[in-house]
Amino acid sequence: MRSCLRLYSSVSQPKSHVQFALRRPLFLPTTLKLFSTAAAASNQTSFAFSYLVNSCGLSPESALFVSNRVTFETSARPDAVVNVFKSHGFSQSQIAGIIRKWPPMILASPERTLLPKLKYLRSVGFSGSDLVQMITFSPYFLTRSLEKHLIPNFSRLRDFLGCDKSAVTAIRRSPRILLQGFEATVDVIMWLVKYHFRKLMTSYDHLEKVVEKTKGMGFDDPSAAKFAVAMLPVMGMSESMWERKLDAYSRWGWSKDDAMSAFVKRPWCMTLSEEKISAVMGFFVKEMGLESSFLLRHPTLMSLSLEKRICPRCMVFKHLSSHGLMKTKFCLTTLLTISDKDFLVKFVTPHIGEAPELLDIYREKKHMAMGALVP
Structure with a gap:
């Protein structure tokens, strides 16, 4: 590009024209992007691309992304999928979002994949608006086996909480429980009760503040196993101790944001002693010749012996x-x-x-x- 500009400017032209030509490249990236998208789209099976844009409301870029991953030449199956979602209260924009997140959904079987799962979830107590919110947030629900995953996960949670209503409430608040199962989370809770019972013996108001503070640090899913682990340093360390841990990492080049990012990836990072932090960092940097950023990318290594x-x-x-x-x-x-x-x-x-x-x-x-x- 620079050589082209030099060549262009060397040609004898009025000064204003040269200035105009030199300014034009500032606008080229957007133009080139539009041309490249259109050119790529023209190489796709035109029916699939057009259908995704005209019938599903996807943008050209999103339609190109989806049509690179799924192909179809008739509207029979896509129409059936879209109609299932519409009949269950999904808007066009929500359907478009689902297809962007999970392109194979546009070719899912309504009879084998979609309707049985939607029917089951309604039968255990989820409302239509519940399903719209859950599936829009995580369409992967509908890719999991009904018999091998969804029903067993819901049944175990129901048995643990005592009734369908409680299980529905828990899943509504944290849909990942149904997607991932809850055994790992329960195991961590039992571990907390067994080994850190005294820390949990606090007032409800204080515990609620700890939960909210933990969420504010980047742990947005209280049902995730690492959320319970993250609560330990949040409720067990004073502000001064917390700052000392951050200082220990900063001595090896980590910023405060770096340390918090590692904490979100691997909560155990902030439970380590200052001596352990220094020893592990020192080994990898001095003995192995690595940058401290290596451990920022792989904070799990910090907690190894x-x-x-x-x-x-x-x-x-x-x-x-x-x-x-x-x-x-x-x-x-x-x-x-x-x-x-x-x-x-x-x-x-x-x-x-x-x-x-x-x-x-x-x-x-x-x-x-x-x-x-x-x-």
Whole structure:
């Protein structure tokens, strides 16, 4: 583009024309985008693209996105899907939003996929407006098996809460319970009661404030398992202690926003001691030569044991790398998060012949008996 401009400006023209030409590129991106969209659309099966725009109300960009993922040459199935949604109270804009989020929905079977699930959800107590809100928010509900997922999930929640009405209320407030199941959340709650019961023994008003404060930090789904974990530092740490944790991360280049972002990804980050934060950061930065931003992208690694997992495995990795024994690329997070058995199978036992000292390196760092290292 710059070379074209130089060429254009070198031609003898009135000054005003040159200035006009030099200003025009500022408007080219939008123009080019429109041309590229139209050109791409012309290469699509025109019926599908036109149908999505004219019958479903999608924008040309959204219709192009959807038509790249699903194809159809008649309106029979799409019409049937749209009619099912309309008959259940969905507006055209809501139907368009569902199709944008989940393109295969436009070709779903009304008889096998849509109607049985909608009928079941209505039968257990969800109103029409409930279903519109839930499915618009997360159309993936309708992709899950009725017999293997939706009914068992609802039944377990109903049994836990005591009646259909309570289960419907819980799902209405947090639809992900039905989509993901609630066992993980219940397990975390039971863990909190078992190991942190004293922290939970507080007034309802205080607990409600903790929940609202936790939500304000970016945890928007109280039914998610990590929400309960995030509540621990929120209710258990003073403001001064919270600031000390943030300072511990800032010494390694993290901003306050960075630390909060990691906290949302992995709440355990803010339960670590200042010493643990410094030790893990120091190891990855000084020993492994990584930027601290690596841990910002993978905050799960912060909560791993430095002595029992991070150090032994990284030492094996460095030894293999320095001797040219790492033949394939792999993700360091994989190396650190797989099970001990898988780590040995993938990174130790295959290289014993070429580097028998790997056993000593791993055993020294992990303090394990040699017999436990190699099956």
